[in-house]
Amino acid sequence: MSMLEINDIHTYYGNIHALNGISLKVEKGEIVTLIGANGAGKTTTLRTIAGLLKPRQGQVLLEGEDITKLKAHEVVYKGVAMVPEGRGIFARLTVTENLDLGAYSRTDRQNFAQDLERVFTIFPRLKERQKQVAGTLSGGEQQMLAMGRSLMARPRILLMDEPSMGLAPILVESIFDTIVAINKEGTTILLVEQNALMALSIAARGYVLQTGEIVLLDSAANLKQNEMVRKSYLGIE
Amino acid sequence: MEKTAVHKASMPVNTYRLIQIVLGVVFSAYVIWRFYDVFIGNPAYGADTWMRFAISGVVLGSVYALVAIGYTLVYGILFMINFAHGDIMMIGAFGGYFVFEALKNIPSPTVGDPHQVFLNAHPIISVILAFVVGMIVAAVSGYFLEKIAYRPLRNAPRLVPLISAIGASIFLENAALLLFGSQRRDFVNPVQLTRGTGWNIPVNGTTVILPYTGVLTFVLSVLILIALYLLVQRTRIGRAMRAVAENKSTAALMGIDVDGVISRTFIISGALAGAAGVMWGIHLGLVYYQVGFIPGIKAFTAAVLGGIGNIPGAMLGGMFLGIIEALGPAILGLPFQLKDVLAFGILVLILIFRPTGLLGEVLSEEKV
Numbered sequence: 001m002s003m004l005e006i007n008d009i010h011t012y013y014g015n016i017h018a019l020n021g022i023s024l025k026v027e028k029g030e031i032v033t034l035i036g037a038n039g040a041g042k043t044t045t046l047r048t049i050a051g052l053l054k055p056r057q058g059q060v061l062l063e064g065e066d067i068t069k070l071k072a073h074e075v076v077y078k079g080v081a082m083v084p085e086g087r088g089i090f091a092r093l094t095v096t097e098n099l100d101l102g103a104y105s106r107t108d109r110q111n112f113a114q115d116l117e118r119v120f121t122i123f124p125r126l127k128e129r130q131k132q133v134a135g136t137l138s139g140g141e142q143q144m145l146a147m148g149r150s151l152m153a154r155p156r157i158l159l160m161d162e163p164s165m166g167l168a169p170i171l172v173e174s175i176f177d178t179i180v181a182i183n184k185e186g187t188t189i190l191l192v193e194q195n196a197l198m199a200l201s202i203a204a205r206g207y208v209l210q211t212g213e214i215v216l217l218d219s220a221a222n223l224k225q226n227e228m229v230r231k232s233y234l235g236i237e
Numbered sequence: 238m239e240k241t242a243v244h245k246a247s248m249p250v251n252t253y254r255l256i257q258i259v260l261g262v263v264f265s266a267y268v269i270w271r272f273y274d275v276f277i278g279n280p281a282y283g284a285d286t287w288m289r290f291a292i293s294g295v296v297l298g299s300v301y302a303l304v305a306i307g308y309t310l311v312y313g314i315l316f317m318i319n320f321a322h323g324d325i326m327m328i329g330a331f332g333g334y335f336v337f338e339a340l341k342n343i344p345s346p347t348v349g350d351p352h353q354v355f356l357n358a359h360p361i362i363s364v365i366l367a368f369v370v371g372m373i374v375a376a377v378s379g380y381f382l383e384k385i386a387y388r389p390l391r392n393a394p395r396l397v398p399l400i401s402a403i404g405a406s407i408f409l410e411n412a413a414l415l416l417f418g419s420q421r422r423d424f425v426n427p428v429q430l431t432r433g434t435g436w437n438i439p440v441n442g443t444t445v446i447l448p449y450t451g452v453l454t455f456v457l458s459v460l461i462l463i464a465l466y467l468l469v470q471r472t473r474i475g476r477a478m479r480a481v482a483e484n485k486s487t488a489a490l491m492g493i494d495v496d497g498v499i500s501r502t503f504i505i506s507g508a509l510a511g512a513a514g515v516m517w518g519i520h521l522g523l524v525y526y527q528v529g530f531i532p533g534i535k536a537f538t539a540a541v542l543g544g545i546g547n548i549p550g551a552m553l554g555g556m557f558l559g560i561i562e563a564l565g566p567a568i569l570g571l572p573f574q575l576k577d578v579l580a581f582g583i584l585v586l587i588l589i590f591r592p593t594g595l596l597g598e599v600l601s602e603e604k605v
Contacts, residue, residue, distance in 0.1 A: 052486050076492035088487035090480050101480050104473070105492030153492070 001064045003028040003157050003188045004049070004080075009058035011041075011048045018044045019055070020212040026157065026190050031183050033191045033199040033220070035233055036209035042192040043085055045209070046159045049190075050082045051075035062157070076105045081155035085162050087146040091135030095126055098134050098145055102152030119148040122178060140171040147178065157188040164195045176202055196233035200224050208233070257590060271568050282567060285440040290563045296451040296520060298559020299458035303513040304536030305543065305551035306465060307379075307506030313482040313546040314502050316395065320402040321382055322510055323533015324409035329375035329511025330518045330528055331417060333367035334424050340366070341425060360427035364453070364519075371515035372508040378409075379507020380500055388496070413526035421525040424518035426450065432522050454516040461512055462552055465505070469548060478502060482546075531577070535562075538584040544594030553595060558583070 004026040011019040019041050026032045034042050047053045049060055051072035060068045062078055070078070081102075090098050099119060103112055120127040123144040129137060134145055143163060150158055163179065164172040172195065180202050183189050193199035200206055200220040208216035208229060216226065223229050275281055304326055311319045340363050343355040356363050386405040390398045426432065435448035469475035480488040481498045489495050510529075517532060518524050535558060543554025558580060565579045566572065587594060 050490060052489065071494075072486070072489035073492050073494045076490065082490045084487055084490060088484055088490070090483045090487070092483060093476070093479060097476055097479075101476055101488075101491045101493070104477065149491075 002026060002061070003030070003063060004190065005059075005061040005064075006045075006049065007059045007061070009045070009048055009055045009060070011044055011053050011055045013044075018212055019048065021058070022209075022212070022214055023058075024207050024214065024217070026188055028188055029183070029186065030205065031179070031189045031191060031203045033193055033196075033203035033206045034209055035193060035196040035199055035206060035223075035229075037232070038194075039211075040209040041212040042209055043161055044212075046082060046161050046190070046192055049075075049159060050080060073105075076153060079153075079156035080159065081150040081153040081157075082159040083146045083150045083161060083163060086165065087142045089134045089137075089142050089145050089149070091133070093134055094130070095132055095134055095137070095145060096130050098149050099126075099152050102149030105153055115152055115154065119151055122151070122181065123148050139166055140168070140175075143167060143171075143175060144178075147175075147182075151182065151187075155187060157190065158182070160189060160191045162192060162194060164193060164198065172198065196229070197224075261590075268569075271570060275568050275570070281570075283441050283443075285443045285445050287564075287567075288438075288440055288445045290567060291560070292445070292447060292451060294560040294563025295556070296448075296454050296559070297562065298556035299455045300513045300516050300520075300532065300555075301536045301539045301559050302552045302555025303458050303461060303509045303516075304532055305539040305555040306462070306548060307510050308537050308540040309543070309545055309548060309551040310478075310502050310506045312540070313548075314478065314499060315387070315398070317387070317398045318402065318537065319382075319387075319506075320399070320533075320537075321386070321405040321409055322506065323529035323531075323536070324406050324413075325375050325379050325382065325507050325529070326510040326514040326517070326532060327413060327524075327526065327529030328378045328409065329371040329507075329514030330424075330524045331413065331514075332371035332374040332511060333515030333518050334422060334524045336367040336370045337363065337425055337427075356425075357428045360429045363427050364430070367519075368457075368512055368515050372511040375511025375514060376504045376507040379503040379510070382409075382507075383500060383503040388499075410526050410530070417526060419526065421523050424522045424524055426519055426522075430519065432520070448520070450520040454520045457512070458516065461509065465509065466548065468505075474498075474501060535580055538580055541584060542587055542594055544596040547594065547596045550594055550596035557595075 002025045007023050009019050009022045010017070022041070022045055024032070024034070034045060036042050044053065048055050051067070051070050051074065055068065058068070059066055062080065065078070067075055067078055067080075090101065093101070099116060103115060106112070125141055126144055126148055129141065134142065137145060147163065160179070163175050167175065176198050179189060179191065191199055191203060200223055203220045206218065206220050206223045207214050208223070216223070216229070218226065224234070304322065307322050307325070308319060311317065311322070337356060340356040341354050345353050345355040345358040347353045347358065382405055386401045387398050390401055430449050430453070432450055433446065433448065435446045435451070437444040438447055469478060477488070477493045477498050478501070480491060480493055481495055485495050488498070513532070514529065517528065536555065539554035539558040540551045541554070542558060543550025543552070561583065562576045562580050566576050569579070571579065
């Protein structure tokens with residue numbers, strides 16, 4: 001059974017038909033990437049899975065369980081965490097408070113210290129800044145915080161929306177290394193990226209999204225070689 | 238050429254700033270002169286009178302602070318002004334009033350006094366009951382107010398819930414008018430808490446009364462404010478409230494039930510307003526269907542004064558406003574009837590010159 005399976009999702013913003021029948025699958029332990037141009041519906045897909053948007057039609061299944069009708073906060077309790085676009089850290093709260101909110105859905109509070117330690121091992125920078133107000137962190141640190149916060153929920157599947165956005169190239173690389181490390185520890189990842197080359201280099205499989213529809217799905221290696229992908233998303237003639 | 242153009246473009250801003258500075262200096266000079274005149278030049282009042290003013294200001298300020306928190310909490314989360322908040326306070330005041338009325342009619346004869354009533358026999362229990370009931374009815378009203386008047390309009394333009402709030406305020410006042418009548422009712426306290434009695438403090442040869450009701454109001458209000466601060470800063474629900482205030486959809490992604498947090502925010506602000514209502518009744522002695530209107534607007538002023546959305550700001554603004562209202566007319570040499578004009582004059586000045594309020598700057602710095 002797939003970790004995540006979505007079937008023929010149609011999502012609207014008012015009367016605008018944003019997702020026109022998207023179906024995709026993410027298997028347990030995989031990194032799957034969703035690439036596409038601005039406005040193709042990548043973020044909308046993630047927000048629909050997370051329950052922030054309600055599809056008019058279609059199903060979202062988490063290990064076979066239908067979570068389509070659940071509210072966003074209930075989806076979190078099922079084991080879906082999301083790192084939102086633009087990081088979405090709580091700027092007026094401290095780093096620790098942000099991480100604490102990441103574990104909001106956890107009922108096993110006794111493991112909190114251990115999870116915090118795990119996040120600090122992955123992101124030693126956050127440990128140094130524990131007491132600092134999150135809004136004063138640099139862009140890269142904020143991205144680390146957003147990722148660390150999502151790990152505090154110990155999700156079964158992690159949805160990441162543009163983790164590389166607005167970061168210096170050197171930071172992008174370290175963020176992607178971390179994504180791979182998180183995946184190796186057993187978290188399934190659905191990654192949305194503009195930086196298609198980077199995304200395809202760490203993902204097992206990829207979906208190409210165009211104006212609300214999946215136009216291509218293949219292994220990451222094949223997608224990298226694909227004529228259309230190379231032209232449109234990798235900028236290689 | 239280009240340089241002059243830039244300079245010209247920035248001129249109006251500089252002029253505006255200059256006017257602000259000049260007005261500020263003139264106003265400050267006037268206030269300093271008034272301080273000098275009132276205290277040293279032509280002392281109009283003795284220390285005893287100043288003390289009475291100060292006591293009344295601090296007590297009133299602590300009530301304003303409690304109500305102001307409600308405005309600020311709701312604004313922080315929904316970015317709307319809950320104009321029905323003063324009427325929630327009125328409901329709390331009636332809650333306390335009816336508790337005292339009921340207890341007044343329960344006989345509790347003692348050996349010494351066969352006509353003793355529960356209210357006077359057990360004043361502490363009576364006061365606790367009045368606060369508990371006042372806070373509960375106000376909290377419940379706050380909960381339903383949000384559910385009925387604001388929740389259906391969650392995604393409407395910002396002006397719409399504001400109009401709904403004004404409608405809710407009119408509705409609550411008229412419901413109270415219908416239920417309780419239009420007469421001003423005398424809030425009868427336990428005899429130990431009779432208004433006007435208190436500790437006598439000798440000042441300047443006369444005695445100043447430090448009223449029991451005032452001390453009760455002040456102490457209780459400070460305790461509630463501390464409890465609220467701890468709730469918001471230290472607890473899970475407080476963290477959830479702050480997260481929702483910053484970003485609702487990200488908060489939902491943390492597993493926070495945003496609607497639940499909004500409901501709880503209204504329950505908490507309702508309870509605070511209810512406590513303020515009972516204090517208002519106990520200390521000032523009158524309840525009627527519009528009793529929440531003026532303190533409601535004053536507390537709104539206090540919340541804006543402190544920086545709306547900012548909790549310590551609301552506490553500070555409430556205290557500040559109460560004290561200004563009590564001391565201001567005397568210091569500025571205005572008739573005391575103008576104290577409301579003074580309070581609302583401050584609101585206008587704040588809105589023009591410092592819309593972010595006293596603590597607003599801190600907030601905006603942190604936001605960056």
